Amino acid sequence: MNRIVEKEFFSENVVKLVVEAPKIAKARKPGNFIILRVSKEGERIPLTIASADEDKGTITLIAQKVGVSTEKLAKMEVGDSLHDLVGPLGKATEIHKVGTILACGGGVGVAPLLPIVEGYKKAGNRVISVLAARSKDLIILEDEIRKWSDEVIVMTDDGSYGKKGLVTQGAEEIINREKIDECIAIGPAIMMKFTALLTKKYNIPTQASLNSIMVDGTGMCGACRVTVGGKTKFTCVDGPEFDAHQIDFDEMLMRLGGYSEEEKKAYEEFMNRLNLQA
């Protein structure tokens, strides 16, 4: 049983949960994710392991409420147990010393970015992080990212915090200022797409971590397939990180919408039920 031992809301829609999972806490590496079910009737949803405490046997998950399953997850309280939790899944990030790293995180994508930034810093790299979100209250984990970065730039769409503008604007400024050896981008697919286009222009090797739709997470179903370099790959076992310049982001964006009608209907029904109960 995976008990929730800590819970904190970063904003109205973003929640941090610290969960007991001793084996996973020990085995996980940066870039790995888990799959959980909130209840017996629940979906299997993938979430990145943002951090882990091997001694306490816990892992930290950060989830953004976007639909039924994440809503249900955010309603769980300290002391409750998740129905299932399996992992660590996915290939770990290949972290090595390359020089200067540009780490771009959009919205809740900053959560999966955190262990990677930490890894690169520990490996002796200079790390410059660009955090971006629509507005101030959606910027998460800023302090944690700062801890492992040489410099942090915050961008908001509405200018309510940091600089006004998109992640790509912040990134381009840095690229024009100094030599960047590698870039990593994690966030909404559209943000990763444009970051990849930008770094391609400057010939900077770039990794993106994909949040494809998944079911099992063990390579069994193919729901998570993406096209990378003209070949079909399974995000859960071949990824989640891929060479961003090779990813077919348009196909990926299209596939993310594959169940949108079903999801929208389920969400409306779920919220209606909640309102009736209230």
Place this chain on the structure above:
Amino acid sequence: MTTLAEYLKERRDQEWRAELRKKLKGKERTNIPRVKMPEVDPNERVKFQNVEVNLGLSIEQAQREASRCMDCVNPTCIEGCPVQINIPEFVKNIERGEYGQAASNLKLTSALPAVCGRVCPQEKQCEEQCFYTLKLKKEPVAIGYLERFAADWERESGSVSVPECATKNGIKVAAIGSGPSSLSFAGDMIKLGYDVTVFEALHEIGGVLKYGIPEFRLPNATVDEELENLKQMGVKFETNFIVGRTASFDDLEKEGYKGFFVGSGAGLPRFMNIPGENYNGILSSNEYLTRVNLMGAADDKFDTPVLRGKNVAVIGGGNTAMDSVRTAKRLGAERSIIVYRRSRVEMPARVEEVKHAEEEGIEFMNLANPVEYFADENGRVNRMRVQYMELGEPDASGRRRPVPIEGSEKDIDVDLVIVAVGVSPNPLIPACLPDLKVSRWGTIEVGDNMQSSIPVIFAGGDIVRGGATVILAMGDGRNAAQSMHEYLSK
């Protein structure tokens, strides 16, 4: 040591069997027509995903069918059975009304008789080698139906016998995966006194029996009851545990495990790599069936969604294809079509499934193969281009190779496509054991005793054979248990 033939003779010479043989004349037996399995009406059953199609034989039907069996001196049926069940013995026990005995006979060699009675391709195994088929050119004794009858009778009678276990020897062994190969391995090892734990990556035990085969063919409750048996015998189950990820083989060895059986299956779905295959609405049969069977997507109470199509095409001709196309029908499809590149006779699916599919209004488009998909502006598939085929020379499998007919392309409207063209071995275990010998196809290489190139690791089922059958997987599990026992007793 007695040979199988001597053992069978000894059993056949038992007094009760000799008596029973005299009860009816040969002609009286052969004149009885083969029993018809009672079924739910096709128009009714297509409304439910979880109503089993076959209702099972009544006691009268079972006894009458059992009396067709000639109790042959040379029971060729056993040669057709991959685990050599003593078929005449259990059938004759049914004839004389000892149903519990019949079930015990089955359990001597088969860990999951209620499952095998439902899903084995009997027409290509025992029933193909039946005296009726071979010599009389008549319909064979319904061995599969009788197997199911005996297993169900025992369960329903509430007097399930838990096989005896040897005294505990305290040696820890692990089974990886919880499909039929691992379950039969676990059943045998626990009987031999080992401390057995089954590790399963998913949240449910059963492998394909749970996530793949639908409830209208194999109810989950049936599988669960067989699992309950194993639990009572002391087998431990750990779900949500991926060996090689949650913990490594080294970790498990440190925890004291002395032997490993890998039954991780052939879970990797194949696609055809044709243009448009990644459009929305085109999915593997594994994804489709997992959503419905494992995740309960057809039921509103469950959160996992499943796409419902009006015009559903399923590519392939195996059991997986039949299960998918019949599921689509049950989820409300107006047209559910099998698109298969060979002809009807080459279909690898069980004959009964094809018959049931036909009764349910499934369309068959044979000698046709998709070559390209097209989609609407949202990326949802709306059209499929198929090319027609003709049969050429036989290929390595002995079946005639389908050859495309130039210029025969035709477009059909579809809004859901399920790709069921086969599976590849699950690469998880080989990937984390570089010293493990695997074939070109990714299957684990084992000797006759199911031992791999790493002596403490044994393997069986689909990870060794590629996509095969439940009964072969179970046979491997048994074989591996015997070999591991010998290895660990040295």
